[in-house]
Amino acid sequence: MEMYRTEEKVISWLAEKAKKISGRNLLIAAPFIWICLFFICPCLILIKISFSESVIASPPYTSIIDWISGYMLQIRITLGNYMVLFTDEMYIRGFITSVLIAGTSTACCLIIGFPMAHAIARSSEKIRSILLMLVVLPFWTSFLIRVYAWIMLLSPCGFINSLLMKFHLIDAPLQLMNNSFAACIGIIYAYLPFMIFPLYSAIEKIDYSLIEAAYDLGGSPITAFFSIIVPLSAPGLYAGSALVFVPAIGEFVIPELLGGAQTLTIGRLVWNEFFGNMSWPTAASLSIVLLIFVVFPIVFTQKRREIKLLSKD
Amino acid sequence: MRFKWSNFILFLGYLFLYFPLICIVIFSFNESRFVASWTRFSLKWYRELLSDPIILRATYTSLKVASLSATVSVILGTMAAIIITRFPRFSGKTIFVGAIAAPLVMPEVIMGLSLLMLFVGMEKIFGWPSENGTTTITIAHITLTLSYVTMLVQARLHDLDRTLEEAALDLGASPLKVFFVITLPMISPAIILGWLLAFALSLDDVVIASFVAGPGATTLPMIVFSSLRFGISPEINALATILMTVLSIGVIISAVLIYKKKI
Structure with missing residues (x-):
């Protein structure tokens, strides 16, 4: 009788425990499975295909693991796709173009964004939230439309050229589009809002009595700016630059529509390899190189900086 | 003097942000096909746009994909945010957190490419998804927007006063009931904002959709993108104006709602 009771107790305790665990695990499982299946799995497949050979078949790549005549396991890893990337001039130039365009754009975003963020942070509290919302509002309108707006302004029969021609300032339309300048613009x-927001939140925290103190002690506005505002807004500066540079480096739509044929960025090369040449392995290896050499280093240093900052606070 | 200087900077900055968009709106009402000359006010391009069956079908597809993916993404994202903020460490949590946030920095081209490779591989093994229709776009968009939703809800959960939840648990409410009665109403602004953001991102995406969409499924951005390759087209002006109006009204309403709730 006694034994039966304890057994019952143990079973009910176990059942309760199991119920708790399964509910909890179910909650963890749903997003976890989703991410594993649709994010981690695709990345692994991408890595796998980057090591296979391109063939004319469907799907257009060879499998790297083969089971030959039932007993022999053959693993074939091709490094050719990567070798090509580091020897063929087209890909090297693609990387250089991407870095240059993304770098120039980030610098320009900083030059435009910093004074704006500063002005917003120093404006009266009432209009500050409205000013901030006005920065985000264009971000909510479609991305393609924002690119299209610049096609309309810059194209040979676009707004700027028509206006200049109308006032007889130029005879033939200027080539404003289809170059890296247009891609940068x-x-x-x-991506300007991505620069303004982190800068704003950093500048807003600056105690302005520090600057008054600098003036009182005879510092010029320029010294005050470089020795107080710039160092204190550095976290926002780094975060904003990363937020602009990382998406800009892999950008496809903007260079495709505004950059013309010669602005071949990595994003466009991946697209062309895939859709144009049907070369899945090359597209895959280009992606992996972009991730390993450009995206990961920036993201990791930025994360490290954030953690350092948090531990300081 | 100094104050005026900053006003001047703001004026230039907002001019840069808004002038191109205002141009689109103005020229959407121009009768002429060319931006060179303003002939007269007309709603011709709107009429043409709204009687184009291809654009209407694509709009329907886009709205369907966007609302479905935003809804699933909000559910999964809220679950993920709860796991990240409320659950004690478990094995694999760091990987989980990293993998959830990774699509934020992943170039779209790479995400589209890798997802397509997955779908092709799955089709070869399981025979699904065979037609690569809107299902694949929806799945891809859920994966893309999941990280944004998770970040938003997670930030809200992090700032939340936990004493209320703890009090309810102490008084004997089940964790599920605590979530639905206490936590959910308090994080609802973040969830609504997350849904809107996911919806807008899905409605906006052209790269990932181009990779994973089959021949049967064309979303609105895909049509816009292919017509932009041929330069200026007045129908796109009209479409852009409609989209901008709808989106800004949505954003303003939600901003006002959230602002009011805070007070």
Whole structure:
């Protein structure tokens, strides 16, 4: 009788425990499975395909693991896709173009964004939230439309050229579009809010009595700016730059629509390899190289900086 | 003097942000096909746009994909945010947190490419998804927007006063009841904002959709993108104006709602 009771107790305790665990695990499982299946799995497949050979078949790549005549396991890893990337001039130039365009755009975003963020942070509290909302509002309108707006302004029969021609300032339309300049403008326009927001939140925290103190002690506005405002807004500066540079480097739509044929960025090369040449392995290896050499280092240093900052607070 | 200087900077900055968009709106009412000359006010391009069956079908597809993916993404994202903020460490939590946030920095081209490779592989093994229709776009968009939703809800959960939840638990409410009665109403602004953001992101995406969409499924951005390759088209002006109006009204309403709730 006694034994039966304890057994019952143990079973009911176990059942309760199991119920608790399964409810909890179910909650963890749903997003976890989703991310594993649709994010981690695709990345692994991407890595796998980057090591296979391109063939004319469907799907257009060879499998790297083969089971030959039932007993032999053959693993074939091709490094050719990566070798090509580091020897073929087209890909090297693609990387250089991407870095240059993303770098220039980030610098310009900083030059435009910093004074704006500063002005917003120093404006009266009432209009500050409205000013901030006005910065985000274009971000909510479609991305393609924002790119299209610049096509309309810059194209040979676009707004700027028509206006200049109308006032007889030029005879033939200027080539404003289809060059890296237009691609930069498009990127600056699309990603400026990402620069302004982190800068604003850093500048807003600056105690302005520090600057008054600098003036009282005889510092010029320029010294005050470089020795107080810039160092104190550095976290926002780094965060904003990363937020602009990382999406800009892999950007496809803007260079495709505004950059013309010669602005071949990595994003466009991946697209062309995939849709144009049907070369899945090359597209995959280009992606992996972009991630390993450009995106990961920036993201990791930025994360480290954030953690350092948090531990300081 | 100094104050005026900053006003001047703001004026230039907002001019840069808004002038291109205002141009689109103005020229959407121009009768002429060319931006060179303003002939007269007309709603011609709106009429043409609204009688284009291809654009209407694509709009329907886009809205369907966006609302479905935003809804699933909000549910999964809220679950993920709760796991991140409320659950004690478990094995694999760091990987989980990293993988949830990763699509934020992943270039779209790479995400589209890798997801397509997954779908092709799955089709070869399981025979699903065979037609690569809107299902694949929806799945891809859920994966893309999940990280944004998780970040928003997570930030809200992090700032939340936990004493209320703890009090309810102490008084004997089940964790599920605590979530629905206490936590959910308090994080609802973040969830609504997350849904809107996910919806807008899905409605906006052209790269990932182009990779994973099959021949049967065309979203609105895909049509806009292909017509932009041929330069200026007045129908796109009209479409852009409509989209901008709808989106800004939505954003303003939600901003006002959230602002009021805070007070």
